[in-house]
Amino acid sequence: MIKLTIDRNCVEVPPETTILQAAKKIGIIIPTLCYLQGKDPIGACRVCVVEIQGGRNLVSSCSTPVNEGMVVFTNSPRVRKARKLVVELLLSEHEGDCQICDRADDCELKTLAYSLGIRESHYVGEKPKRSLDTTTAALMRDSGKCIKCRRCVTVCNEIQRVGALFPQNRGYKTLIGPAFELGLDDVPCVQCGQCAAVCPVGAIVEKSHVDMVWAALEDKTKHVIVQTAPAIRAALGECFDYPPGTLVTGKMITALRRMGFHAVFDTNFTADLTIMEEGTELLMRLKKALVDKQPVALPQFSSCSPGWIKFTEYFYPEFLSNLSSCKSPQQMFGAIAKTFYAQKKGVRPEDMVVVSVMPCTAKKFESTRPEMSSSGVKDVDYVLTTRELGQMIEAAGIDFRALEDGQMDSPLGLSSGAADIFANSGGVMEAAIRTAYEIVTGRGLPTENLHIQPLAGLQGIKEAALKLEKVLPAWSFLEGVELKVAVAHGLSNAAALLDLIKAGKAQYHFVEVMTCPGGCIGGGGQPRFTTDEVRQARIQAIYKEDEGKSLRKSHENPDVKKLYEEFFKDGPCGHKSHELLHTHYVDRSDKI
């Protein structure tokens, strides 16, 4: 252990700890802009400088390790002066449309300038070239607002292994972005929005659908319905100052109803439907491999996460046939809303508007895929992020905290606890196993509280194995088979897992991949700022929602059963379900 003094407080920390981390331990928050939890410090922004007694220069606390006997000042006059200067210089190059900026509410630069007491700009001069990138369906980049902190570069390259963003040019002319000022759509961007989630300013934001949704709600000729993804209910509260991990399902429903949606439905319903389809697909693949001895792509990969789908299409096209052909719950919802529900309601699909609320920016892209119009028109019309919904509720003058709890509408609103856990890494797999195990053995999953412990948590790659014994006669080919599954979240972990599978070093039957760290609860469209502590809190809330339901398994959802009886009469993976609930993928490897 190393002893040092920070602002006259003694602190003892292990070697290799940085000054920034040591200070945090004793409740001293040193401001940062480029620092990202858990990643190598970049040291680019210089906002975290501190003074070390006897040292000639100030040092960046994010990248300087502690030393025995070190005496550190984080708030000396010299430090304050330097920090102020650094921020003033950043402001001098920043296009500060502060009042009309997407980040007006939570801009880190603005907050910092305020707390440092900067009240006038001393440095007025040339500003770098400004350009807007609106090429993708999900994201917008404004180079004029970029402060070159490189957090987005770190997430895009290290956490997601996508590499769409990188610093271009040098010095004053540095631009953060794709090669040669191309648009994001011209390079292999998966539109996960993790860059937008970590940007300290408004340089990368989602493409807003807010105005389109307001317009639809005003249009008397349209039947406007909304679906909410599992991860929203554990995060939306943060937009209204609830602590992370506060469940606000009931208030969210009431708010949506007050906004004027004709029906409030749940993506959870189609999450249950996904389990029926994806589970059946897996069992069919296993049968094909074990009974028919035919070549079949195994492991099967989950297909709920559109960033992961696009990642496979770009970088691992050899695995496209391993992807489950199931559409994501968002798109399954759109497809049945504009067919099954539209018929029930007597509304033409072209007169119906389906709005999704998603924790995700890639869902905006997914809804524009040409394959996603199986109702004859675009199945999902608009996609709002959690942040956009929060903003709309505020604009509508709804006092969110004062709302009563509401209930989801029928027939697309009832869901099991298995659907809730689609929100976090490991959840889709757990939900699938809860159902598949019971279908194959006729017995409930024998684990505590129906959870599969090795698949929970924030470890990047997780594995589990489950022996199938005393199976029902129809599944005798699975007797004694050890079902091997894996879960990865964050695309760099997914890539590492794919490389292992490709090299024959790992074998699984089913693999779940979620694009964002922690799963959808850590999505690119969630309220900022998502740290690991926030991820944990949201995950706990989701498990609480799951455990609070009497209905815990997808195949027991009575409304899903009814949907099969009334509409998908030839059952999961039948002809009609293939038409509406399944899709195909595109090899994009020539676009990298």
Next chain:
Amino acid sequence: MKQAHQNPSENPPTASCGCSELSESEMLKRLDVIIDTYQSTDGALIPILQAAQNLFGYLPKNVLRRIGERLHIPYSQVAGVVSFYSFFSTNPRGKNLVRVCLGTACYVRGGKEVLSAMQKTLGINIGETTEDKMFSLEVGRCFGACGLAPVVMINDDVHQRVKPAKIKELLGAYRDAKQPTQEAAAC
């Protein structure tokens, strides 16, 4: 964001380069050989880019894509490295590459005046090539010859204590030369 780039040539030149006898596919084959030699080396990107620039005379975008693909380095990162170093050029270069040093010593001893005289004489800006494809102009950041400042490098030749008034004469020697030295070196 999609903006027209200066000379957005996606293909390597065949006529203006000294390697005119090599077809594009042959050049790309040579590029693959270069990449193969560095394949297992860490930090291979920069030496490969240098060798590729020697081979093609500049770094065409399809060549950068090929390098990125083979090394499993994203295109944006390759472009980031190329645009960071003034040594690399993504525009086709003329027969002679003129690099005016603006390092500290050259700067204080009149490098800037030399540069503007050079721009005026050639009629081009930094990063551009003359219409007759004889000269390209770049800025250098110290060639390690500060004692000779201000310095201009033309191809592999270092010219010391260059005066703006002497530039026409200096360039004339290269204009008249039949075999430009740099191209000879590149092939």
